[in-house]
Amino acid sequence: MLARIDLRGSRLPGVRELTGLLPRAGTDIxxxxxxxxxxxxxxxxxxxxxxxxxxxxxxxxxxxxxxxxxxxxxxxxxxxxxxxxxxxxxxxxxxxxxxxxxxRTDVTTEVVPGGTVTERWVxxxxxxxxxxxxxxxxxxxxxxxxxxxxxxxxxxxxxxxxxxxxxxxxxxxxxxxxxxxxxxxxxxxxxxxxxxxxxxxxxxxxxxxxxxxxxxxxxxxxxxxxxxxxxxxDSEAGPTEVAILADDTADPVHVAADLISQAEHDPLAGAVLVTTSEQLADAVTALLPEQVAATKHSDRITTALGGSQSGVVLVDDLDAGLAVVDAYAAEHLEIQTRDAREVALRVRNAGAVFVGAWSPVSLGDYAAGSNHVLPTGGCARHSSGLSVQTFLRGIHLVDYDEQALAGVARHVDVLAHAEDLPAHAAAVAVRQR
Known part of the structure; x- marks a missing residue:
């Protein structure tokens, strides 16, 4: 049901090559x-x-x-x-x-006496x-x-x-x-x-x-x-996705259930297991058919798990696993390893990270307190999920008095002429007469 990619035993590819190797749902907007x-x-x-x-x-x-x-x-x-x-x-x-x-709260910075910049959040x-x-x-x-x-x-x-x-x-x-x-x-x-x-x-x-x-x-x-x-x-959302980084301590029943729960969303949903344990991968793969058959939306889930957007990635160690999940930049990332919180704190790219055996993605979908509107398709490399900040705009208030402007006028003049924008310099110079 899940395709396999074996990255063990050789030097891990660079980020660009790795990104191309990993399963991902294609969305042609x-x-x-x-x-x-x-x-x-x-x-x-x-x-x-x-x-x-x-x-x-x-x-x-x-x-x-x-x-x-x-x-x-x-x-x-x-x-x-x-x-x-x-x-x-x-x-x-x-x-x-x-x-x-x-x-957010407004912050006023005194740049020089008589010259302030206030960042307002509107x-x-x-x-x-x-x-x-x-x-x-x-x-x-x-x-x-x-x-x-x-x-x-x-x-x-x-x-x-x-x-x-x-x-x-x-x-x-x-x-x-x-x-x-x-x-x-x-x-x-x-x-x-x-x-x-x-x-x-x-x-x-x-x-x-x-x-x-x-x-x-x-x-x-x-x-x-x-x-x-x-x-x-907020974003251009694509099909939902989950990645699970797991070692030999993970419970295969939990891992299989979490892959299935995300695949339930959509036939295009992505479900990716990244693991250091071939035994875990085998156990999860063996559990999936029975668990999928027992669900209401088995056809949808089967399509998602069998698609090119889903799979198992085998890695040598957790360092390699972290490199893989950072390249994948999942919307949802579960960490089911020893010292899961410490491993989670090393993650750079993810919409939301779910730590340990008792923090499944479905908790975050409903009642963890986190937001479930998250970046997909690798956009977690540069974007965040929905938050209060999404609806706020930072506006700078620049407030200089005459003396403060005079103190920086010559620097404005030099920079404006370096850019061949003499009218910029003149707009300050006219105030110095």
Missing amino acids: DSVLATVRPICEDVRERGAEAVREITARFDGVDAEDFAVPQAALDDALASIDPALREALEEAVSRVRKVHADQR PVRRVGLYVPGGLAPLLSSVVMNVVPAQLAGVESIAVATPPQRDNGGLPDRGVLAACALLGVTEVYAVGGAQAIAVFGYGAGSCEPVDMVTGPGNVYVTAAKRLLRGLIGI
């Missing part, structure tokens, strides 16, 4: 831009009328107004299963606790949060998007999520309940590329937003790429 562009243009030109037609075509729902009524939000929350409400409340509490510590005014609803209605993504935006001080929050034919054209009831629980009153029953276009251009009662966050399929991602610049985006 460019290939769907030709499909997405006319959808976005249609929404820009015809607004709500276009949204209604596109939604009827793709989702089989024909609704005159895609704004979700407040009564539907209230009803979803009132009728939610008590155990699910309790779980949501606990998840919200934990995510709030972690993200509250991410809030929230984005209005954001659109996308919550997927395709293979699985990700009500947990409501929590992961809304909580950091609220803590950042975003004043206007809108959520878009696909309509469901079996729910009277409204979005998933769990998603609606999560929105209501968090006090989000602006929710739209629209999905896919058209949802991003609604956020970007405005349509119906939805005013344009300044930023869009949240994961989605390749069409959502393509729309985010297309509208980037008009709106800010």
Whole structure:
């Protein structure tokens, strides 16, 4: 079920070569831009009328107004299963606790007497949060998007999520309940590329937003790429992925279960085991067929685990294993080794790291307190997951008095002339007369 790559017994390839050797889901966003562009243009030109037609075509729902009524939000929350409400409340509490510590404070630096630079942290005014609803209605993504935006001080929050034919054209009831629980009153029953276009251009009662966050399929991602610049985006999310770095102390039952849990998301999901133990690899491989057969979404999982994006990588030692997982830069990385925390602290590239036998990725998906909107496709080499910081902008206030400007005027003059920009120098010199 899982292909093998054996990197033992020879010098480990360099990062570039290693990256090319490792399993990875291929996502060709460019290939769907030709499909997405006319959808976005249609929404820009015809607004709500276009949204209604596109939604009827793709989702089989024909609704005159895609704004979700407040009564539907209230009803979803009132009728939610008590155990699910309790779980949501606990998840919200934990995510709030972690993200509250991410809030930034303004800092003023006195460069010279009379000359200061203050860095202010200002929230984005209005954001659109996308919550997927395709293979699985990700009500947990409501929590992961809304909580950091609220803590950042975003004043206007809108959520878009696909309509469901079996729910009277409204979005998933769990998603609606999560929105209501968090006090989000602006929710739209629209999905896919058209949802991003609604956020970007405005349509119906939805005013344009300044930023869009949240994961989605390749069409959502393509729309985010297309509208980037008009709106800010968090990332171009690809298929989800997990890497597990394990040695001979890892429990193969745990490892197999964690690979399966991530593969459950999508047939394109990536599941990669990097291990120093061939015995562990054999045991995990032997366990997978029975465990997969016992799951609800066995077909989806089988496709994901058997695809080119998944596999087992054998390495000589943990140093080599760390080099491999840093080159892979997984969205989710589990460390199941001796001294797991010490090993985890050596990791440079990962969206989130899950330490030891009792910190599975599914904990982070729901109730660890961490955020599950994370960089995919190797982007963890340069990007972070969703956080309060995502919704804040640093703005410098430069405040110099006359004496402070005079003290640096000659240096500005020299630098401006070195760049052949004499008007820059003149803008300071004119103040020195």
